[in-house]
Each structure stands twice: as structure tokens, then as C-alpha cells.
Amino acid sequence: MTAQTLFLNDELYDYLKRVSLRETPLLRQLREQTQAMEQARWQVAPEQGQFLALLVSLMGAQRLIEVGTFTGYSALCMAQALSESGRLICCDLPGDYNQIALDFWQRAGVDERIELRLAPALETLAQLEREGAAGQFDLIFIDADKANYPQYLEHALTLLRPGGLAVFDNTLWSGRVLQAEPDSADTRAIQALNSALKDDLRVDLSMLPLGDGLTLCHKR
16 A cells, blocks of 8 residues: 555556557557657657546547647547547647548548547637537547646536546646746646646546646536
């Protein structure tokens, strides 16, 4: 027994992956291709992708949103956990990496479950609300521009059904959340989100030390 979360050194982290990670060859290929890119830090850890897929399965989720898709690794994890009738809307900006995502989704046979909307995510989320989609989504994964995290929370709570789940990535921000007077707007926004969620009675809350920090917000 331990009263505190364990620190994972490289050896223990390798063990965790070796005994628990069920990454398919296609997911591994996508991850390795992405890791060779300049923006590789934007990709989720493989155990995070597997955890998101487990959440989708546990919830029986059918309608998902992802805010920040990059090369499509986490989207692929979640889409593979959906039933054939499930749908995932991915929000991202136009970039060379969009085609990588589309190619891998097609190769995995899940491309018909995913709709990629290329526009600023706040615009896409607002458009979904105008389309009458409020309260219709089961899970929203948010891993995009950190400065807008507080605004993404408000959209998520509008679009999620009661009992739905908003999942925020990078909420420990490599320890930068400890800075007393951060210069970065991203750091300030994550600090603001974390502080606000602590007392937000609209959600049940759990912050997990998974990857760079993963916060689960269960809409009441």
C-alpha cells in the first residue's frame, strides 16, 4: 500500500507499457511516424490513448468530440472503441498533418466514423451548438490550445449530456502549473482551469497523473 502516487522512472514506465499496453501495429506505426515530426510533443502518450478507448467502451459512448487532433492517434484509439454507428467529430486547424490522420483512419477502417472539421475549435463548438447539438455528446477530449481551456470547458458542459465526460489533457503542464507568476498565457489558463474546477459543482472531478496530467470532469 502507498498513500501517494508513485513516481515513474524510465525503468518503471517501460514496465508499465510492457505489461499493459495493447497498441496495434498500425497505432504504433502512426505514433512512430509522428514522433519524427517537429511537433511530436503534441501527441498523447500511448497509454493515454488506450485509457481514452477504455473510457469510450465503459461508457458505451456513441457521440464524441475531440478538440485538437494532430495526426489522429487519440482519435484512432477512440474511434476503434466505438460501435459502427458511433461518431467522432474532430476539431483542428488546417495543416500538413491532417492528411496523415485521414490516411491512418482509412487504413484502420474507421474513417466513416470520424468527421474532421478544420476551423478554430471555438468556432466549431459554437457551430455545433447552433446546429442544436447541445446535450447530445457522451465524451469530449480536449487537447488543443491551452489558452482557451476555460472556454472549452463551458462549451463542453453545453454539448455534453448529463453524465457525459469532458477530459482535459496537459493539466499538470510538465510542472509549470506550480509557477507563481507565469509569463505564458497557456500556463495561466491551465492554472485558472484547475483552480476553477476544484469548486465547480457542475461536475464531479478527478485529476490523474497520466501523461502530462489528465483531468476527468463528469457532468452532473
